[in-house]
Amino acid sequence: MRFPQAAGRYLALGSNEMLIEQADSRSGRRKFMQAAVQHFITEEEYLTAERQQDEKHEWHLGECFAMAGSMRWHNLLSSRILAELVQHLDGKKCTPYMADLRLYIEAHRHYVYPDVMVICNEAAYLTDDMAKDAEIIVEVLSAGTESYDRGQKFLHYQFVPSLREYVLVSQDVMQVEIYRRQDGKWEYERLMRPEDVLLFETVGCTVTLEMLYCGIPLENSSLSRSIQKLKRHSL
Template identity: 35%
Template sequence: MLAVKNTPENSGYITEQAYLEGEKTAEFRHEYVDGQIYAMAGTSRRHNRIALNIVRHLPLQRQDGTPCDVYSSDVKVRASKRKSFYYPDVVLTCTPDNADAYYVEQPCLIVEVTSKSTDWKDRSEKLLAYQALESLQAYLIVAQDKPHVTFYYRQADDGTWWVAAFEDLDQEITLPCLDTPLALADIYAGVDFTQPAEPDR
């Protein structure tokens, strides 16, 4: 197979500006990675329930009184170092972020509720893109089929990234940018694990 580097000089390259303008009127959402756009698949009801559970349990200010904004699904995150725009399931920002009305550039927390079709991307491409965001302090990958949260977090003293896994509904995750706990029982409230998360294909 002949590989052709995707550059602005190639006719198939889509600029960031063209993508952003097109996305405002697009029938379906798309993510953007260095000149290419990728249509996003629909989500299951369980996926949506989990994301909304998380939104409901995130406080809108830090313990120091700093106000925060939380968004779900329809607000993009710009990962400028990777020339990418993604739609996280949940994104929290606690710093003034007025670059654009349709995306944020300084999130402190990102959550992806993973599925069979997105798991690899959530744990590789998006992980690298999100960790390159200087403002980001935590990234959660939340499973649908069982209680399981992968928690990537940045050490405040030296900026290194660490990872931990949580699988017990009695456990709590302390979110560094809020310094507040998020319980797995709250994340998975109302979820019936005896039923499949997604239909077999």
């Protein structure tokens, strides 16, 4: 079994089954639905095919979702967060990953690829390409996935046993939202100014919004000017 390439439209399951690629308006994901016979992809089929191709897919209860390729600013934001975490965690027990390590949410039978995640426990790894636990998860929001990242995906992430911080990074405006789990409850913090500091409390790593959004075009031009002004003053 092979999943389709980016330009493909159909996903062959077998000699008599075919899935049709459709848009899922609720989540912004590309969704593969059964054209004739209701047939779901098993976890084993999904994992086997996923390891044989470059394109990544989420899987949830038998349904497979192709992940759209990340755009320029999405990649830049993810990379900057990863770079700060890599530098800060060098030589420590926690390891950051960006989008290539699969996370299995066992309680919901859901396989996902977080934009950035940090794992601190060796027991979290199921295989070299998959984990079942993480302490920090970061998602960079886009128009097509924002409702999904805020809704169903976050609900599922709450069942990741060791998750302590869930971070949502906007790419069109300067805004970072942090959900921190404290004593079984989630506390919320929103950052919107260049001088604000994103603190990953779990690992003690900090990132200023000025650095995070430097050079990224924002819808709010006054925020963009503030970044450029701070940048000039630092020269």
